[in-house]
Structure formats: structure tokens, C-alpha cells
Amino acid sequence: MMSIDLNFLQQIGYVFSAMLFILGLKMLGKEDTAVKGNVISALGMLLALLVTFGNILNPVLIFSAILIGGVIGSLFAIRVKMTSIPEMVALFNGFGGLSSFFLAWSEFNAYASISVILFITFLTVFIGGVTFSGSLIAYFKLSEIFKGSSKTVNTTSRWLLVVFLGYLAIAMLQVFSASFGFFVFDFEIIKLVFLGLLVISLLSGLAFVLPIGGGDMPVVISLLNSLSGIAAAMAGILLSNTALIVAGCLVGASGLILTLIMAKSMNRTLFNIFFVGFSDSGASQGEVEGEVKPISAEDTFLILEAASSILVVPGYGMAVAQAQHVVKELGDLLEVNNAEISYGIHPVAGRMPGHMNVLLAEANVSYDNLFEPKDLNPRMETVDVVLVIGANDVVNPSATEQPGSPIYGMPIIEAHKAKTVIVLKRSMSSGFAGVQNPLFFKENTRMLFGDAKESIAKLVAEFKG
């Protein structure tokens, strides 16, 4: 009698926990309620955990794992720099996938015969494995431990991925037909197939993410985020656990939406991003006319001092140089100087969705001053100075002017239409896309070479001195 009551309570707990997750996620989507939303979702998690504690088989083992994991996770969260958030999110996506991978593996070991549930088990292992190894590669790419790979590796990876998916399809077909009695397989054979799948799923993640370039990382992270949720939902079906299914699907859906937003912001289809790659997709570049005109910090100061409306367009270069705080300082000084300051944030600037927003928020820039490209472009002609800080592809006019360009059609911030453009850049190298940027050669463009943080610090010093 007692055990039935516990199970009943547990299910009720899951219902409330699902409600908290849904409510929390909804609130997380609005600026005013986001902090509360996160807390509510955490309460949902706590509730789901509490009502499940009664079912733990080996409390010492499990609680020590929670303790160690909790300490590691908390340390990560407290110590991570805001510029490194993309790496951290990538890594955490992977951990979620890995957990589902182990979970499904453990469930498999408990089976003694072929049944339909094996179908889901295989799928969970595969998605979990891909999420883990794919995220690990994304992590290495983002933290620049591992950079690009050669064209041969990329092409091989794509073919291998097809082979791996073929293995998955055959394994699933095998289980499916066997569980409905069309064929008879010895369970020992299925066990071997499963062991193969464990390896194949991890290799698939590598083959999947390895060929994808740094500029496409916002899309990849979003998709891996979605996959980590799908893996959890699949694991939920395996365990007949509704809490896992609902929460996993919510994550899967949110990741999917972000993936689509990112792809749309680059005017590319998912197929193009994952299977064609950037460099292969466009025609060769025409020569860019005009010459690069460098400018000194002193002259930049004079231009800024005289300007009454200034637009700052940050990119990944601002994150690398950790320049967000000096940017804010410069913005404040310009405001004192009676200039109107706005910040132009492109959805794919940086290495993950919303990357620039986080950095500027860390530096206390009010988000009333942040604008999206569609709000900025109509009034670009009235802007005196655009200050491009370490951004490249998102201000590349080829996207609107050069139909042959790989990035043609991508919605950009049309900085070249402003009266003056000052580009802060370390050198003349091209962006992640490897596309030459005609903006740098325009008549109204000046290049301020050097580390973004140092350059802006010089400007700040000029204003103060």
C-alpha cells in the first residue's frame, strides 16, 4: 500500500514539476521576468528530484556523484568569464548528451530479449553520443584549442557520417523487424550490434561537427542544445518517465527555434550549413577596388568628438580582446560629449546566439541602447560615425551588393551607408567566412589597426586628457 502511494505522489510531483518548467521557460523569454523564470524552472527540477529520491537503489554511490557533479558544475558557473560562455554552454550540452548516453547503455544491459523498446534505446544512445562528441569538438573549436581542419578531412568526415547513419539505420531495422517477428536474431548478435553503435555514435558526432567552420558555431551550438533535449526526452520514453519527456522536449524545441533563427540570420539553410560548408558554397571572389586608409587613435578621437550620433557594432573581436568594459567607458564619455550612442547587435555576431548582449550587459550597457539590424538600417544615413569593433562578416556589404558572394543575401548591418565608418581590427585578415570585406576599402572607411581594447583605451585617454 505504502509503495503505491509513493508512486502516486511521484507522478503528481512530476505534473507540478512539468508545470514549473513550462512556466519558467515562458518567463525566461521576457526581459522583466527572466530571473524569476530561471528560479521557477530550478524549483521544477528540485521537485522532480525530491519525489524521485525514494527510488534510489544505491544512495552512497548516487549522492556522491551528485555532490561531485554539483561542485564541478558550480565552480564552472562561478568562475567562467562572460567571454567564455559559448565554450561552457557547448561543454554542458555535451554533458547532457553523455548522461543520456550512459543512461540508455545501462538500460540496455538490463534487457534479456529483443523488444520494441530497443529501438528507442538505440536512438537514445545515438543522439546522446552525437551530442557529446559533437559538443566536445565545438568546445575545442570555440576555445581555439583546435582550429580548422583540412579539406580532405572535411570531405572524408561527411562521407563517414553517411556510413555511420547507414549503420544506425540497419541496426534499427534489425531491431524493428526482429521485435515484430519478421526475422529471428540471437540476442547475442544484437548485443554486438549495440556495442558497435556505442562507438559509431561517438564517431558520428566527430564527423558531424569537425567540418563546420567557426562562423557557423552559433547554429551548431543551438542544434546541439536541441539534441541534448531530444536525448533526454528519448531517455524519458525508455524509463517511462514523464518528467524527462516533457522537460527534454521543451529543451529540444527551444534549441530548434534558436537554430532556425540563427540560420535565417545568415540567410542559409540548415542543409547548406551542415553538408555544404561555407567555402564550397560560393563563387570565387572578385577583386576589391579601392585602398585601405589607416587612421591613428588621435584622429579617431577628433572625428568622434565632432560626431553627434554614433553607432557601435561589436563582433567576436570585442570578445577576444575583452574590450566590453572600455567600450562602455568610451560610450559614457561620448554621451557626456552630447553624442547619441547606440549599439548594433547582429543575431550571429560572436560565437553563440546573444553572445554580444551578454558581454555588453556585463559591462552595464543598458539594453535600451541595443538595436537589431532591421531597426538600424533605415536610419543608417543619419549616423555620423559607425565604430566597428572586431566585427566583419555582419557588416560586409557584399551581402547586399555582390550576388556571387558566399554571404550574398545575409541580412547585415549596413554600416557602409553611414557618413563615416571606423573599423577597429587587428590586421587585414578576413573573417571566419574567409570572405574579403569591401567595407574596408570604401571611401568613407578608416581602419584603426591594433588590439581593440588598447585602441579604445587610447581613445578614452584622449577624451579624459
Next chain:
Amino acid sequence: MEIYLLLFFILILSIFLGLELISKIPSTLHTPLMSGANAISGITLVGALTLDTGSNLQSVLAFFAVLFASINVFGGYLVTNRMLKMFKKK
């Protein structure tokens, strides 16, 4: 068998619910949304808690399933909170 159909039903409904919930999100909140969702995907912890620990292999699998999901849950919620605090209007 019916139970799986029912679970599948819940799965489909949840996906549609999720798509509706998140369809209009300001780009300011993309990163916190993702890391918040990341924390929620640590829900595998709830499943991992109840895993069989009968053999050595099973114990190891259960241990690591719990460990990695816990990193996700604790790390995810904390870092999201840290980020969102910065977003608060000054």
C-alpha cells in the same frame, strides 16, 4: 505497448508546446535562454537516480550518468542566474 503510445503522445504535445512557448524571444535573451534550457536538459538526472547498480559496469554507468547530469543542472542554473542578474535594468 499502449504505455509507449501514450508517452509518445506526451512527447509530441510537449514539442509543440515548446515551439509555441519560445517562438517570440528577444535576441537579448538568446544566450540565457540557451543556458537555462541547458540546465533543464539536466533532467536526465531524475532518470539516472533510479538506474540499476547491480554490477560493476552498471554502477559505473549510473555514477557517471548522475555526475554529468548534475554538472549540467548545477552549472546551468547558476550561470544562467549570474548572466540574468547582469541583464537587470540599472
